[in-house]
Amino acid sequence: MTDKITIEIDGRTCEAAPGEMIIAVADREGIVIPRFCYHEKLSIAANCRMCLVEAEQGGRPFPKPVPACATPIAPGMKIQTRSKLALEAQRGTMEFLLINHPLDCPICDQGGECELQDVAMGYGGDFSRYSEGKRVVQDEDLGPLIATDMTRCIHCTRCVRFGAEIAGVREMGATGRGENMRIGTFVAHTVAHELAGNIIDLCPVGALTSKPYRFTARAWELTQAEGIAPHDCLGSNLHLHLRGNRVMRVHPRDNEAVNETWISDRDRFSYQGLASADRLLKPLVKRDGAWHETSWQDALNRAAEGLKAAAGPHGTGLGCLISPSATLEELYLAQKLVRGLGSDHIDHRLRRQDDRADTLGPTLPWLGLPIAEVERLAAVLLIGCDLRAEQPLLAHRIRKAAGEGAGVALVNPIALDLTFAATQFVASPAGMLAELAGIAKALNQQGTGTVKGLIAAATATDAHKAAAARLTEAGQGAAVLLGALAEAHPDFGLLQALAQVIAGATQAKVGYLVAGANGVGAGLAGAQPQSLPGGVPVPVPGLSAAAMLAHPRKGYLLWGLEPGLDLGNPAQAAAALGQAESVVACTAFRSPSLEAVADVLLPIAAFAETSGTFVNAEGAWQGFRGVVAPPGEARPGWKVLRVLGNLLGLAGFDQDDSAQVREELRALCAEAKLDNAPRGDLQDLPLSSQQAAKPRTWRVGTLPIYAVDPLVRRAQALQASPLALPFGVWLSPADAADLGLTVGDPVEVRQDGASAQAVLALDPRLPSGCVRIPAGVVGSESLGAQIAAVTLSKA
Amino acid sequence: MGTRLRDIIEDIGGGIPDGRAFKAVQTGGPSGGCIPEAHLDTPVDYDSLKTLGTMMGSGGMIIMDDTSSMVDVARYFMEFCMTESCGKCIPCRAGTFQMHELLSRIAKSQGTRADLALLEELCEVVQATSLCGLGQTAPNPVLSTLRYFREEYEEKLAGG
Numbered sequence: 001m002t003d004k005i006t007i008e009i010d011g012r013t014c015e016a017a018p019g020e021m022i023i024a025v026a027d028r029e030g031i032v033i034p035r036f037c038y039h040e041k042l043s044i045a046a047n048c049r050m051c052l053v054e055a056e057q058g059g060r061p062f063p064k065p066v067p068a069c070a071t072p073i074a075p076g077m078k079i080q081t082r083s084k085l086a087l088e089a090q091r092g093t094m095e096f097l098l099i100n101h102p103l104d105c106p107i108c109d110q111g112g113e114c115e116l117q118d119v120a121m122g123y124g125g126d127f128s129r130y131s132e133g134k135r136v137v138q139d140e141d142l143g144p145l146i147a148t149d150m151t152r153c154i155h156c157t158r159c160v161r162f163g164a165e166i167a168g169v170r171e172m173g174a175t176g177r178g179e180n181m182r183i184g185t186f187v188a189h190t191v192a193h194e195l196a197g198n199i200i201d202l203c204p205v206g207a208l209t210s211k212p213y214r215f216t217a218r219a220w221e222l223t224q225a226e227g228i229a230p231h232d233c234l235g236s237n238l239h240l241h242l243r244g245n246r247v248m249r250v251h252p253r254d255n256e257a258v259n260e261t262w263i264s265d266r267d268r269f270s271y272q273g274l275a276s277a278d279r280l281l282k283p284l285v286k287r288d289g290a291w292h293e294t295s296w297q298d299a300l301n302r303a304a305e306g307l308k309a310a311a312g313p314h315g316t317g318l319g320c321l322i323s324p325s326a327t328l329e330e331l332y333l334a335q336k337l338v339r340g341l342g343s344d345h346i347d348h349r350l351r352r353q354d355d356r357a358d359t360l361g362p363t364l365p366w367l368g369l370p371i372a373e374v375e376r377l378a379a380v381l382l383i384g385c386d387l388r389a390e391q392p393l394l395a396h397r398i399r400k401a402a403g404e405g406a407g408v409a410l411v412n413p414i415a416l417d418l419t420f421a422a423t424q425f426v427a428s429p430a431g432m433l434a435e436l437a438g439i440a441k442a443l444n445q446q447g448t449g450t451v452k453g454l455i456a457a458a459t460a461t462d463a464h465k466a467a468a469a470r471l472t473e474a475g476q477g478a479a480v481l482l483g484a485l486a487e488a489h490p491d492f493g494l495l496q497a498l499a500q501v502i503a504g505a506t507q508a509k510v511g512y513l514v515a516g517a518n519g520v521g522a523g524l525a526g527a528q529p530q531s532l533p534g535g536v537p538v539p540v541p542g543l544s545a546a547a548m549l550a551h552p553r554k555g556y557l558l559w560g561l562e563p564g565l566d567l568g569n570p571a572q573a574a575a576a577l578g579q580a581e582s583v584v585a586c587t588a589f590r591s592p593s594l595e596a597v598a599d600v601l602l603p604i605a606a607f608a609e610t611s612g613t614f615v616n617a618e619g620a621w622q623g624f625r626g627v628v629a630p631p632g633e634a635r636p637g638w639k640v641l642r643v644l645g646n647l648l649g650l651a652g653f654d655q656d657d658s659a660q661v662r663e664e665l666r667a668l669c670a671e672a673k674l675d676n677a678p679r680g681d682l683q684d685l686p687l688s689s690q691q692a693a694k695p696r697t698w699r700v701g702t703l704p705i706y707a708v709d710p711l712v713r714r715a716q717a718l719q720a721s722p723l724a725l726p727f728g729v730w731l732s733p734a735d736a737a738d739l740g741l742t743v744g745d746p747v748e749v750r751q752d753g754a755s756a757q758a759v760l761a762l763d764p765r766l767p768s769g770c771v772r773i774p775a776g777v778v779g780s781e782s783l784g785a786q787i788a789a790v791t792l793s794k795a
Numbered sequence: 796m797g798t799r800l801r802d803i804i805e806d807i808g809g810g811i812p813d814g815r816a817f818k819a820v821q822t823g824g825p826s827g828g829c830i831p832e833a834h835l836d837t838p839v840d841y842d843s844l845k846t847l848g849t850m851m852g853s854g855g856m857i858i859m860d861d862t863s864s865m866v867d868v869a870r871y872f873m874e875f876c877m878t879e880s881c882g883k884c885i886p887c888r889a890g891t892f893q894m895h896e897l898l899s900r901i902a903k904s905q906g907t908r909a910d911l912a913l914l915e916e917l918c919e920v921v922q923a924t925s926l927c928g929l930g931q932t933a934p935n936p937v938l939s940t941l942r943y944f945r946e947e948y949e950e951k952l953a954g955g
Contacts, residue, residue, distance in 0.1 A: 092920035181882025
C-alpha cells in the first residue's frame with residue numbers, strides 16, 4: 001500500500017489502497033456494512049444488494065446507492081453507510097430477502113448464528129407486507145456431510161463461487177431464472193470434494209448445514225475453544241465447539257499462514273471418532289488370551305515390567321512404534337523412555353520401507369519453505385504424492401499457484417484427479433525412477449552411482465524437457481516435493497537422490513510432505529532411530545520401523561496406532577508383534593489388530609482431550625490445550641509416559657505439566673535446524689531388492705483420504721462419503737484383460753506369502769503393471785508393503 | 796428523429812382503426828413508458844422521451860386505443876420483466892415477481908389502497924437497488940402509467 005488514498009466513511013477519514021473495495025476498507029476500520037454475498041476469499045458477485053451505501057465523489061453524489069462490495073474507492077470519495085438513502089436501500093433489500101425466506105428459525109439449525117437473522121434484526125421489519133405464497137424448493141441429497149434446506153437459500157452464490165474458485169470443481173450451480181432460480185447440483189449427485197464442508201460455513205443462512213452436527217446443539221449452548229487439526233502436516237487452526245464435555249463440531253480458525261479461512265472435511269468431521277464405541281475406557285491386560293479390565297496401577301506395573309524385560313540389559317530387545325500424529329510431548333517422552341531403557345529403536349515413520357537412506361538423507365526433513373509461499377511458486381514437481389488425499393489444503397495452495405501460471409508436474413504410480421492443469425508422469429513404481437531420471441537428463445545431469453545408471457538409461461522426452469524447463473525458468477520459485485507415496489516406495493532413497501539432482505540442477509527447493517500431523521515434530525523430538533532430540537545424530541542408529549519389524553524384537557511399545565492399518569507392512573508387523581513376549585499399546589481405541597498382538601492396553605487421550613504441540617510442515621510449533629476430558633479412565637499420553645518413566649526408575653520424568661515437557665524439548669532444539677540437505681551420498685544406493693526382482697505386477701497401495709489414522713477411520717460421516725475408498729482391487733482395463741479378469745471377479749491377492757481376497761474394479765488411471773490395493777482400510781491388514789510386488793489370480 | 800408522435804401514428808401508421816379513440820403510445824420496449832394524448836405533439840428524440848418518463852429504447856412503438864386497460868398493460872410488461880429476470884440479484888428477482896402479483900391483484904379489482912402504495916414504493920426500491928438495467932428499468936411501465944393514468948388504477952381498487 002504505497003500510494004495510499006484518503007476517503008471518508010461515515011465522517012471518518014480512512015486510508016486505503018487504490019482499487020480496494022469500499023467494504024474492505026470499512027471492514028478494516030471496523031465499520032459494519034451488512035452483506036451476504038461478499039466474502040473476502042471469493043470473487044465479487046454483488047448480487048445480494050445488502051451492502052448498498054450512499055457515495056459521493058468530488059462533491060457529486062452517485063445517482064443511486066452503490067454496492068460497497070463492488071465499488072472501488074477513489075480519492076476524496078465520501079461514503080455514508082447509515083444515511084437515509086443507504087438505510088432505505090438496505091431495508092428495502094432486506095424486505096425482499098425475507099419475502100421468500102421461510103423464517104423457520106425455530107427449527108433451523110442455523111438459528112442463533114445466522115447472518116440473515118442477525119442482519120434482519122438490524123434492517124428487517126417485524127411483519128411482512130407480502131401475502132403471496134412463499135416459494136418452496138425441493139432439497140437435494142448432497143451426501144453424508146452436508147444437509148440442505150434449499151427453501152432457505154437467499155442465492156448469495158457463495159457456495160457456487162467456492163466450488164468454481166476454491167475447490168476447483170463446480171459442484172453447485174444456479175439453474176432456472178428469475179423467481180425460479182435455484183441453487184443445486186445440476187444433476188443430483190453427492191458433493192464429494194475434500195474441502196466441500198467449507199460451504200457450510202460460507203452459507204449465510206440455514207440452507208447448507210452440517211449433517212452430522214445438525215439438531216444436536218444450539219449455537220448459544222456451545223463454548224468455543226482453540227485447537228490444531230491432527231491429520232496432516234499443515235496443522236490447520238481450528239475452533240472446537242463444545243457443549244459440556246463433548247466436542248460438538250469443528251470450525252476453521254483463520255490463519256493466513258496455514259489454512260487461510262478453510263479446513264478440509266477430514267479436519268472438520270473427524271471429531272465424530274471421539275465418541276466412537278471403540279474408545280478404550282479402562283486399562284486392559286491380557287491373561288490367558290482374554291482381556292481383563294484392571295486398575296491403572298496394575299496395568300502400568302505390568303507395562304513397566306514388560307518393557308523392562310523386553311529391553312534387556314542393553315535395551316536392544318525393545319522397539320517403539322509411535323504415530324506421527326502423537327503430540328510433541330508424547331513423542332519426546334516416548335523416546336526418552338525408550339532411550340532410558342537403552343534402546344534407540346524408536347520410529348514414527350511407520351510406512352517407510354526404504355530405511356537405507358536414514359543416515360544419508362536429511363535428519364530433520366520439512367516442507368522446505370513457508371506454507372503460504374507454496375501458492376507463489378512458479379514451478380512444482382511433486383514426487384509420489386496423492387496430493388488431494390494427503391494434503392487437501394496444500395493442494396489448494398498448489399492449485400492457486402497453478403492458477404497464476406505455475407508449471408506443476410507430478411510423478412506418481414497413478415494418475416490423479418486434479419483440479420488444475422498439471423503434467424502427470426504416471427508410471428509404475430519402477431518407472432517413477434525412470435521418469436525422474438528423464439527430467440534429470442533433460443537438465444543435462446549425469447549423476448553418480450546408481451543414479452548415473454538410471455539417467456543413462458532414461459530418455460528425456462519432450463514432456464520431461466518441458467518440465468525441466470519450467471523448473472529452470474522458475475529459478476528460486478521452484479520446489480520439488482516428496483509425498484507419502486514416495487515415502488512408502490521401496491526406493492525412497494533413490495527418489496530423494498533424484499529429487500536432489502533435479503533441485504541441484506535448478507534452483508528448486510526440496511521439500512517433504514511429512515506423514516501425520518507431527519512428522520516434523522517427531523524428528524525434532526528424537527522419535528526416530530538416527531537422531532536424539534534436536535536432531536543430534538545417534539552414533540550408532542537404532543532400528544527403523546521397518547527394520548524392527550523385519551528383525552523382530554522381544555517387546556514393543558506401540559503408540560496411537562493400529563498395526564494392521566497404520567504400519568507399512570501389516571503382515572510382517574503381525575508376525576513380529578505376534579512373536580514378541582511383551583507388547584504394550586497406548587491407544588485411544590480398541591482395535592482388532594492391536595488386541596491380537598498386545599498384552600497391555602493403556603487408554604490415552606485423543607484429539608482435543610490432551611494438551612500438546614504439533615510442529616507443522618513449515619516448522620511452526622502450534623500448541624493446544626486439552627479442552628474436553630478424556631472418556632472413562634483414559635489419561636493424557638504425556639502423563640502416562642511420565643508415570644511409566646517413574647515406575648521404570650528413569651531420570652527426567654518429573655514434569656508437572658505438558659508445558660514443562662515442551663520447554664525441556666525446546667531447549668534441546670535451540671540449535672536444531674530443519675534442513676532437507678542430504679547428509680550423505682544418496683546416489684550410490686543400490687536398487688532395492690523389490691526393484692531388482694522386476695515384478696510383473698506392482699501393488700500401488702494408496703492410502704485413502706479417510707483412512708489415515710485411527711480417529712478418522714472412526715468418523716462415521718466421513719466413512720460414508722464416496723471418498724472413503726473401501727478395500728478392493730483396481731486394475732487398468734488393459735491389464736485386467738491381460739490377466740483374464742473382468743469387473744466383479746473375486747481376485748486373490750498374494751504378497752510375501754500373505755494373501756487377501758477382493759472384488760475387481762477397473763481404474764483407467766493406473767499405469768500398466770500396477771494394481772491399486774488401498775492400505776489403511778479393513779481388508780488390507782493381512783497384506784504386505786504398500787508398494788511392492790504382488791501376484792493376482794482369479795479366486 | 797424529431798418527427799412528432801402524432802405524425803408517426805396518424806400519417807405513417809394510418810391512425811387508430813375502426814374509428815376508436817387513441818389512448819396511449821408505449822415506446823422503447825418493455826422497460827419503456829406510456830405517453831397519453833396530451834403529449835402527442837412531442838418530437839421523438841432521446842431527451843424528449845426521457846422527460847415524459849419513457850425512453851427511445853428499442854425504438855418500437857405500441858399504439859393503444861380506448862379499449863386498453865393501462866393496468867393490464869403495466870401487468871403485461873411486468874410479466875415480461877419477471878420472466879426475463881435472470882435471478883441473480885434479489886431486488887429484481889423478488890421485486891418483479893411481487894410487482895407482478897400486486898398488478899394482477901389490482902387488475903382483477905382485488906387490490907387495496909395499501910397495495911397501490913406498496914407497488915409505488917417497490918418501484919422505487921427496485922429501480923434504486925437492482926444490479927443491472929433490467930431491474931433498474933423494470934418499474935418504468937408502472938411508473939409511467941401511474942403518472943398519466945393513475946385514475947385507472949384508482950378505479951380498479953377494491954371498494955372504489
